Amino acid sequence: MGVVIAGPNPGDPSYLQDQIDDLAARKSGFFTQVSAPTSLVQITHDTSWTPAGVLCIDTLDQITEPASITHPQPGVTEVAFGVDFTGRIFLS
Numbered sequence: 254m255g256v257v258i259a260g261p262n263p264g265d266p267s268y269l270q271d272q273i274d275d276l277a278a279r280k281s282g283f284f285t286q287v288s289a290p291t292s293l294v295q296i297t298h299d300t301s302w303t304p305a306g307v308l309c310i311d312t313l314d315q316i317t318e319p320a321s322i323t324h325p326q327p328g329v330t331e332v333a334f335g336v337d338f339t340g341r342i343f344l345s
Contacts, residue, residue, distance in 0.1 A: 284341065320333045
């Protein structure tokens, strides 16, 4: 199951925050904070599943599309960006 941001007004910041809060409350995914600008984030989630959805939200609360998403080994997901990224990444 992937993460889908859709509804009456997905561009509304409060709607986006509601979707993020809902994802976090379900505890069915994994969340990481990226504090320093980087173009590659390696997330060690130590789960047996490969994430079906990756949602990247930058520090301006904008959805950021990664350049690539790979799973180099079980329990590890790498998210690459075309420019340096700072923000939050949700895996589901």
